[in-house]
Amino acid sequence: MIPAPFEYVRPTTVEEAVQAVAEGGEDVKIMAGGQSLIPVMRLRLAAPETIVDLGRVAEMRGVRDEGDALVIGAMTTHAEVITDPLIAQHAKLVAEATETVADRQTRRRGTFGGALAHADPAGDLPAVALALDAELVVAGPGGRRTVPASEFFVDYLTTALEEGEVLVEIRVPKLAGDWGVRYEKFNRVAQAWSIVAVAAAVRRENGHIAEARIGLTNMGPTPLRASATEAALSGAAAAPDAVASAARSAAEGTSPSSDLNAQADYREHLVQVLTRRAVTAAAGL
């Protein structure tokens, strides 16, 4: 299929991008890597009037170290994320989850920011951003603002981005201390979206789990934190039984959908198993 016709704008700075979005009319769509957008447009499930392509906004690409956080440009591709030394050092969970996204070619074009702004509940990176307490820097006609990940994902394919706003970069706090991480993804075939996935970061201290952060993929219209499990793990013994026990509450507060791959109750079961596995691995057990 061929997309419906649209106007095409290709800004080279964030400022130009914001302006282009403002001038793009009623139905403007921002394109990052386009790896979800172009197929949807080819199927004519989306037919925007204007496409603002961020592909040439150089300042939105790359990773920099800002002391206690890494700042990842929204237009940094998945392939760049996977091979970035700063991410490998300070945000390994991001790299681990990104490696599971789609396939080699898609990762060459798809971007970190695009995946977050698309907010597909089956996408892998929103849960990671949530688990790591990332902050999303957004530019709009009124200037820039920062939205915590916990407030960014509003609903199915819906974020806190206001009309006219562009996601510019993502601040990912470095994990200080003895952290282990794991992204546990469950799907039926290799290049598929997650049926359920669990992003876990676990800090160990003196044989105990001092802190656990757990993000859940595809357990509701938005990514979620497994808060009950996190609480149960806080201060728990770093032992398989304790982890298994805590993982049993991983489905609390979730509202997964039913589709071809899984009905809701099965997802609720899966998330417990995957949480146990992710935390166990992250805790080095």
Place this chain on the structure above:
Amino acid sequence: MTVTEDAATTQVQGPDKEVGKARKRKEDARLITGRTTWTDNMVLPGMLHLSVVRSPVAHARITAIDVSAAKESPGVVTVLTGRDLADEQGSIPCAWPVTPDMKNPGHPSIAVDRVNHVGEAVAVIVARSRTAAADAVELVDVDYDLLPPVLDMEEAVRDGADLVHDDLGTNTSYHFVFDAGEAGTGGDTEQAFADADVVVSRRFVNQRLIPAFMEPRSVVVQPQGDNYTMWSATQIPHILRVMLAMVTGIPEHKLRVIAPDVGGGFGGKLQVNPEEILALLVARRLGKPVKWTETRSESLMTAHHGRDQVQFIDVAADREGNVKGLRVRLLADMGAYLRLITPGVPALGAFMFPGIYKFPAYRFECDGVFTNKVPTDAYRGAGRPEATFAVERIMDELAVELGMDPLELRRKNWIQSQEFPFTTVAGLEYDSGDYDAATQQALDLLGYPELREEQRRRRESNDPVQLGIGFSTFTEMCGLAPSRVLGSLSYGAGGWESASIRMLPTGKVEVVTGSTPHGQGHETAWSQLVADQLGVPFEDVEVLHGDTAVAPKGMDTYGSRSLVVGGTAVLKAADKVIAKARKVAAHLLEASEDDLEFTGGKFSVRGTPGSGLGIQEIALAVFAAHDYPEDVEPSIDADATFDPVNFSFPHGTHVCAMEVDTDTGFVKIRKYACVDDVGTIVNPLIVEGQVHGGLAQGIAQALYEEAVYDADGNLTTGTFVDYLVPSAADLPHFDTGNTVHVAPGNPIGAKGVGEAGCIASTPAVVNAALDAVRHLGVSDIRMPLTPERVWRAIHQGGDGGDRATAGSNAYGGAQTETTAGVSTPQSALGGDR
């Protein structure tokens, strides 16, 4: 790959023989460099592009169609509806009326006043560009008066069910029966069951699949005066030509059909497609060349599907495990219409349910049932995978019931090697084989004892990952087919194949085959056959095919028939060439024909070494035609047509070791080993490749693929996001081997290999998964074995149940309301998965 050759039955090939050599394929040169001629590559001056407006509803009356806006759309030349074409479109032909009273509602290429499945054509846009044609689709406004969709076969055959076609008064197209007692090929089935110690009955669902060839269908039609040339991505240019003539009334000799490079078919391109008819009608009406190329979504939604049977199967046995009878009742989903061989697919399977076992009694009944879904038709194996699945599954269930090892039970009942040829209870004469030998070799390849030991350990330790081993000891009927047998089955045509050999003046050889390939490697294998037979270099042979003007007669490629039937025709033509050349050679060598021997491409007079004349030289001699015998024509070219007298029966043993994660239900093939006996192997590289590809598709049926319709009759597996064709990362390494028992029915000794892997593997995989979890109380899991189904079967009992039918994400066919959210500004940054 390992090959065990049984010296007693194997055709011994000399070291310089082409047959048996792993020749790299001639076809590859253009395919690996992108210099290919796919139909969609065709561009003709003034060519117009078609797009098809399709029904979004499964069952409805069309009350109005407004095409005015579409006609005004830029670049649109015209828009045609079913009303415009009603008088000339005829009906998509059904060549296999399996019973005399079969009900066939007729199959319009474009709906006139009713639609019967989602995706049915309701209007055709003709435009100057592909883009203009696509843009106008959404401007056609169709009013539908909805009718209740009929989607479930078991409900459809109940009294008072809603009807797909009211005028037929029933949803049952036909009731086909084969009863061995009545046919005189077996005992009384009811009596066998009455007398049996043990009866095991099961209901299996052989789910609907989509052939999903990689090259989307495409057709180009060029009208020139009253002649029409059609290029089509088809498996069957010859059959298509005949059918186009019958449907449209265009005289057959005014039609030329070309299948250029064709990107896979698997039965899915064994069809007379509505869009082929429409392209021809539009080209005729406008007098301009036209092209139609489908999108993948169109392909999944509207190209015919395969399988889709509910199988009720009963087996009777004594306590010692001797099988006494087999009873099969099928509901076979026809979909909304009967296409080319829709009704025949399950009927072909009827003869394969007894498998390799010596059932003394057998009865088969099948109801072909209409539903508001796209028609089913041939898909790799066509009837035989369904049969093999059912019999190989029920043999495992019987083994469980009897407390016997599943392999022991099989061994006890299968045909012994010394019993060939063996006439089965279904009346087929199995040609050759050795099931014991293939099985032993497969077990060795698998490392059977070690895996059984590991299975025991995992069970004892209550490991969350359990291991199972599953078997499939199968045979299939190939080499379709003896024309007289096809006639007795009411099939509309014969099963012969045609070949010609043209000896060019320079000694090069053109081989024309009627068997049209689409990935199988005919050009290479036929070259090997001819090189041996004529004694000419492999490189000197060119194989021509796929164009009715070049290869005017043929029955094309399907049913693992090409080498067995088409290859034999080539050999027969070569023999005729040699016979004709012999007369010329005798004349030129001034010797008696009887004194000539022909070896290595050369005629020589017995006892006079050094003298002689090559067949390639004779080709030049008859071209010059200055000196040739009085009583012959100056040509050594020859044609041959071969009609086999029997099917061929490849067989094999497939063994799968499967890990099942009982916590999640995820299944993973640990190891897969198979040994196939496909008779003489002309090219081991190609044979192994065919087995691999078949395995992938058979395993995919077991684990991944299913065409799912929602309650309204929408195909929710409408893209490759939800219709899961496995990737390299989802499939295991295969350990393959062969035994060789030549087929006595053709001079090559080949049995056919295209469908073997696909037919055999599915039950092996399912049996393996069940073997892993049977001790947990699981006795069946519906295909595909989604993790959810496996988990439910383990933890909730049953067979895993129905799947939810919603598409899995933003591309899911049925989720357009939710995906509308994609275009809201809130999710503005174009997503990247």
Place this chain on the structure above:
Amino acid sequence: MTRVSMQVDGVTYTDEVEPRTLLVHHLREALGKVGTVVGCDTSNCGACTVHLDGQAVKSCTVLAVQADGAEVTTIEGIAAPDGTLHPVQKAFHEMHGLQCGYCTPGMIMASIDLLKENPDPSDTEVREGIEGNLCRCTGYQNIVRAVQQAAGELSGSAATPETTGAQA
């Protein structure tokens, strides 16, 4: 219409395109590069894989305007000018890594990309490396073999075959 200029298999082309034109359609319909094919609508099958500035991408999920100023390499541009096949092409032939051949251009382009990143991949690494390319014919086993054979040949030679082709 937007003016785009790109170098495809070593030749620079400048054309006017509609922004909605997919790169694969531009290659096929405007430039006649029909070696690259379309197999699906959803970026799953990978048949359309080409190299965009040296990286494998699915050309059905890139707009032609996005490739403005870029270097594109297709299946038609990887053999040497004298016709000598790229080692991956050669290996696909030798290992019988193709049947109908429709997925083959994309499969070869993805494999070249994989081998640039991982010159000696294991069986599993090859399988995961080409997970974005569907083949319906081969069951993949001979493709895996082909990629591994090509890896051996590539690591044994100093040449960089990707750029010894028409791009040079």
